Amino acid sequence: MKNVLKKISSQLHLWLGISSGLVVFIVALTGCILVFEEELEPVINRSFHIVAVPENSSRLSLDSLTHLVQAQFPKNKLSRIIVEKEENRSILFGFKQGKKEKELLTAAMNPYTGQLIGSRAEHDTFFEVVLRLHRYLCMGDTGKVITGISCICFLVIMITGLVLWWPNRKNQKQRFTIKWDASPKRLNWDLHAVFGFYVLPFVFLIALTGLVWSYKWVNNLIYLAFDGKPQQKREAPAQLSLMGKSATHYQEILSETHKLLPNPGKVTFTTLDADSLSITIAKTDDAAAISNVVSFLYFSKTDGSLVSTRLYKDETPGFKARRVVFPIHTGSLWGLPTKIIAFIASFIAASLPVTGIIIWLGRKKKGKKKTKKALTKSDRIKPEILVKKSVI
Template identity: 35%
Template sequence: MIKKTKHSLKNFVRIAHLWLGFSSGIIVFIIAITGCIFVFQDEIKDNIYDWRFIEPQEKIFVGPATIFDTIKKKHPNSKPTMVVYHNKTRPAVVEIQIDNTPFNIHLNPFTGKIIHEQNLETDFFLVVERLHRFLLLPEKIGKQVTGIATLIFMVMLISGLILWWPKKLKGAAKHFKIKMNAKWRRKNYDWHRIIGFYLILPSTVIAITGLAFTYEWVNEGLFKIGNITNNKPTFKEPSSFKNIKSASDIALDTSLIETQNLIPESGMLFVWNRGNGEPIVTGSYPDALEFDHQSNFYFHPENGRLIATQYYNDKSPGTRLQEMNYGIHTGQYLNLFGKIMAFLTSLFIASLPVTGTLIWWGRKRKNKNKKISY
C-alpha cells in the first residue's frame, strides 16, 4: 500500500513537472540565455566602445551644476537630475529623455564636455536586459510574465528533486553522474536529471534575487530576513524643506565636494537632485560599475550643508542585503569567479527546457512506435 502511494505521488509529480515545463519552458529559456549574455556586458562593452574611457587628468571633477547646464544647452527640453561620476578613467553619466526616448549622456568629468550620447532603446545589451526582464513587452505586463515563469521554475526545481530522488540509497551513486558511454537519449536524460540536481542551490539564488526586481514583497522579504537578528533602529531620511522647489547650483556642487571629502577612495559616486524641497542625495561606492557597499549622504538643497549620513557599515543587514541583490544576481559580488558561476548557471538552466523537451519527444515517439508495431 505504501509503495503504491509513493508510485502514485511520483506519477502525479511527473505529470505536474511535464505540464509546468510546457507552460514556462520557452520563457525560462529566454530569461536564462539573455542572462548569460548580460553577465559580461561591462567587459564586452569596454572592449568595443572607446567612449567608455577617458584620458585621466590631475584635476578635480566639474560640479553637477556645470554638467546639467551643458546638457540643458544642447537639449533644452531635458531635465537632468542625477549625475554618476566614476573613477578618473571613465566618463560621468547622466540619463535624460530626448523626444520621449531615454539617453545616457556621457561627459568628460574634468571638462564637462559631451563625448557620447547613448540611445538606451537601441543599445544591444539594454535590449537584452529588457528581453531578460520583460520579454520586450510593456513593463507592467512583461515583468508579470517573467515573474510567474520564474516562480513556476522554482516549483519545478522541487518537483525535479522528488523525481530525481533515488529509491534506494545503496545505488545512489549513479544519480550523481552522467553515463557518457550510453546512447544520446540516455545521456540527454541523465543531463536533465543530474544537471538539474546540481543547479538547485545556485539557480534558487538567481531566481530569488531576480524575483526581488519584479515583486516588492520579495525585496521586502530580503530586508526582513536580513534583519532577523538586527536590533538597530531603521534609518529615517531627512524631511523635505518647504518653499524650496529645486536644489541650488552651489548646493549641488558642494554635495559632490563633501562626498569626495567624506570618502576620498570612492570608485563611483552619484549626486541626485530630487527636487520639491527634498534633500540632495549622494551615494558612494568602492568600485566603478559595482553597485554594492553603498554609503549615502544627505545635503540641504539650498546651501549644501550636510544634514545626515548613512555609511555602509551603519546600514542594517537587511538594507545591505537588498543593495547587494544586483551583485548576487549577476555574480558581480564575487568578481570574475561570481560572473563565471552566474554565466554557467544561466547556461545550464537554459539547457533544461531543451533536454526536458527531448525526453518528452523521445518517450512520445517510443510509445507511438509501440502502437504501430502492435
C-alpha cells in the same frame, strides 16, 4: 508512497516544464548576458565610456562640465550624474526625455577636455533591452506577470526534478556522472539530469531571489523577517530654501563626499530635477567584503551644505538583507568567482528546457512506436482467432 510521490512529481515536472519552458529559456539566457554587464558595457561601448588621460592635466570641475552639457541639451532637465571611480572614465549626465520617468537621455562628457563624447537613449541600449526581456519579456506589466508565474513554476520544477533524480543503489553512478560516449539519447538525458543536479542550489537561489522583483509581498517579507515591519518609504530630505537655486555646487559636493566616504566606488547624483528635494548622493563601497554596499548623503541645492547622512553601517538588518538580494541574484556577491558560477548556472538552466523537450519528444515517439507495434500484432492474431472459432 514513494512511487506515488515520483508519479506526481513526474507529471508536475513535465507539464510545468512544457508550459514555462520557453520563458525559462529566455530569462535564463538573458541572465547569462546580464551577469557581466558591468564588465562588458565599457568594452562594447568603449568610445562612450573610456577617455584618454592626458599627462599633467587636471579634470575640469563638475560644475563646469554640467554647464557645458546643459548648453548642449537646453530643453532637457538634468536628473542624474554618474562619476565612476576610474580616472579614464567619462562623466555620464542623465536627462529626462519624454513623459515617462525611466526614459532617460544619457550624455557622456570627457572630464579633461569638456568635450561631448556622445549621447544615447537609455531605453534603446543593448543591456537595457536585454534587461527588459529578462524581467518583462519586453511586454510591460503583462510580461512581468508571465515571468513571475514562470519563476514559481521553475522552482517547483527544480524540486520535482530532484525527487525524480534521487538515486537508488542500482543507478547511483549514473546520477552523478555524464557518459560522454553514450548514445545521443542517453547523453541528452545525462545533460539534463546530471547537470541539472549540480547547478540546482545556485539556480534555485537565483530564481528565488528573482521573485523579489516580481512580487511586492516577497520584497516586504524580507523586511518583516528582519525588521518586523514592511519596507518604509525613503526619500531625500525636503529642500527648505530655494534661494540661490540657480547656482551649482556639484564639485563641492563631490569633494565632500570623498572626504566623508573615502572608500573607492561609483558616485551617483540624483533628485537633481526635484526642486522640493535635496540632492541625493549614493556612493558604492568597492572595498567592502560583499558588493552592493551603498551609503547615502544628502546635500542642499542652495549652498551645497550637508543636510543629512544615511550610512550603510547604520541601516536596519532588513535593508542590508534586501541589498544583498541583487548580488545573490546576479552572482556579483563576491566578485568574479561568483559571477562565473552564476554564468555557468544560468547557461545550464537555459539548456534544461531544451534537453527536457528532447526527452519528452523521444518518449512520445517511443510510445507511438509501441502502440503501432501492438496494433500490428493484434492484426496478425485476428485471422487465427477466426479460424479457431470456425473449427469450434
